[in-house]
Amino acid sequence: MKTFTKNDLSKLDQRFNATFINCLSGFKSLNLIGTVSLEKSTNLAPFNSFFHLGASPPLMGFISRPTNVARHTIENIKATGFYTVNHVLEDFYLKAHQTSARYPDTISEFDACELTAEYKNSFLAPYVKESRIQIGMKFIREQLISENGVHLIIGEILEVHIPENCLNVDGFLDIEKAGSICVNGLDDYHTTTRINRLSYAKPDKWPEVIRGNS
Amino acid sequence: MKTFTKNDLSKLDQRFNATFINCLSGFKSLNLIGTVSLEKSTNLAPFNSFFHLGASPPLMGFISRPTNVARHTIENIKATGFYTVNHVLEDFYLKAHQTSARYPDTISEFDACELTAEYKNSFLAPYVKESRIQIGMKFIREQLISENGVHLIIGEILEVHIPENCLNVDGFLDIEKAGSICVNGLDDYHTTTRINRLSYAKPDKWPEVIRGNS
Numbered sequence: 009m010k011t012f013t014k015n016d017l018s019k020l021d022q023r024f025n026a027t028f029i030n031c032l033s034g035f036k037s038l039n040l041i042g043t044v045s046l047e048k049s050t051n052l053a054p055f056n057s058f059f060h061l062g063a064s065p066p067l068m069g070f071i072s073r074p075t076n077v078a079r080h081t082i083e084n085i086k087a088t089g090f091y092t093v094n095h096v097l098e099d100f101y102l103k104a105h106q107t108s109a110r111y112p113d114t115i116s117e118f119d120a121c122e123l124t125a126e127y128k129n130s131f132l133a134p135y136v137k138e139s140r141i142q143i144g145m146k147f148i149r150e151q152l153i154s155e156n157g158v159h160l161i162i163g164e165i166l167e168v169h170i171p172e173n174c175l176n177v178d179g180f181l182d183i184e185k186a187g188s189i190c191v192n193g194l195d196d197y198h199t200t201t202r203i204n205r206l207s208y209a210k211p212d213k214w215p216e217v218i219r220g221n222s
Numbered sequence: 223m224k225t226f227t228k229n230d231l232s233k234l235d236q237r238f239n240a241t242f243i244n245c246l247s248g249f250k251s252l253n254l255i256g257t258v259s260l261e262k263s264t265n266l267a268p269f270n271s272f273f274h275l276g277a278s279p280p281l282m283g284f285i286s287r288p289t290n291v292a293r294h295t296i297e298n299i300k301a302t303g304f305y306t307v308n309h310v311l312e313d314f315y316l317k318a319h320q321t322s323a324r325y326p327d328t329i330s331e332f333d334a335c336e337l338t339a340e341y342k343n344s345f346l347a348p349y350v351k352e353s354r355i356q357i358g359m360k361f362i363r364e365q366l367i368s369e370n371g372v373h374l375i376i377g378e379i380l381e382v383h384i385p386e387n388c389l390n391v392d393g394f395l396d397i398e399k400a401g402s403i404c405v406n407g408l409d410d411y412h413t414t415t416r417i418n419r420l421s422y423a424k425p426d427k428w429p430e431v432i433r434g435n436s
Contacts, residue, residue: 009383009384009385009386010383010384010385010386010389011342011381011382011383012381012382012384013380013381014379014380014381017280017379017382020393021393022278023392023393024392024393025277025278025280025393026277026278026393027392027393027394028277028389028393028394028395029274029276029277029278029280029379030274030277031394031395031397032274032280032282032307032355032357032379032382032395033251033253033272033273033274033282034250034251034252034253034272034309034397034402034404035249035250035251035252035397035402035403035404035414036248036249036251036273036274037247037248037249037250038248038249039247039248057273057274058247058248059247059250059271059273059285060243060244060246060247060250060271060285061285061367061369061370061372062243062287062367062369062370062372063239063240063242063243063244064236064239064240064243064370065369065370066231066239066243066246067367067369067370068246068247069367071273071274071275073276093246095248098417101417102420102428102429105420105423105429106423106428106429107423108423109423109424109425110424110425111425112425115425120425128225141246143246148369151365151367153275153276153281153283153365153376155275155276155279155281155362155376156275156276156278156279156281158275158276160374162367162369165228165231165243165246166227166228167225167226167227167228168225168226168231168246169223169224169225170223170224170226171223171224172223172224175224175242178237178238178241179234179235179237179238179239179240179241179242180241180242180245180407180410181242181245181246181406181407182406182410183245183248183249183406184406184410184412188248188249189249189417190248190249190404190414192395192396192397192398192414193394193395195419195420195421195422195432196394196396196398196416196419197416197417197418197419197420198398198414198415198416198417199414199415199417200249200404200406200412200413200414200415201412201413201414201415202410202411202412203312203315203403203411203412203413204411205409205410205411206316206319206409206411207409208409209319209320209321209322209323210323210324211323211324211325211326211329211334214316214320215316215319215320218409
């Protein structure tokens, strides 16, 4: 084992440190956020910081950094109030990664990265057609994290589009069956293999394996 | 594809809804938090909501729910100011899941779930000896999410213990090589398989694969 103390961490090269610290929290979700500006320009950007905030009301949060290329995403979310969250699959992980490049303002990442904007029902923001789990979100508010100037963006789930054969009778959604992938750090992409789904833990016995019924 | 509108979601059975919404954000990290009370009782609890908040200063956040069994964890964190974050491996994922059971106050989850409390240097809180990526954290503050009464717990990384052969020369930490697993929803555990690590995205070319050197 190698140990880094606080003093060791403070002396690391800035890029080494950023790469290293980004891996410490563990595996992350990988989603593309689709937005549209008031002028009807579409935008697409990858985020690996989405997390579940609550089920009732259905809320998700993600972290926005002031310096990153996601500026248009945040501007569009605040201007229009809506955005889509789209799980990334192995089929298009390279295109998803490429949406993080700093394209000129006049270029949509949908076009530059060969992904398809899909509008559903009357939802304002574009979904990623290639994605199999698509979520329509309403912006609730942003919360400054004063320690480092990042923002927590809180949104409410307005609609969900999923493959019907990935939904179990108990509400469990098999995102592995849907092809969703995950990421480590900033750039390290992974598929998953189920170990098991386990029953609710009780003090008097070990958990049991839940057999699939999706 | 099956669609759930906001109206559909609001009519779902409460448990179905909680199970379903918990899967929508994508794959999650899986960590055990180790703490000790002022009376020297140890506590261990699983959290799947850890996320990277920033690299400089090195910060991580997680979500604490008022109703869950993690109450002792939060009480200990606030009372002592310190906690450990330990990546879960396939070897002990069942024991990790079991730490979420509602044990009586007098029982430590380390003992009940057959995991080993490990004290390193002068760090106050116990690590999980079976884990291969161990992080010592200092509590910074908690932030209420007023929409649903959960709290964001913000902490600073004070020390990190990792397998030396999982660290690349550029700071990249190969958590798959270290055996870290991930989770979907509340109870669905997965190992990972690397697709590729990709180079920093630039507008004028597609990303390249980064070959490992850990």
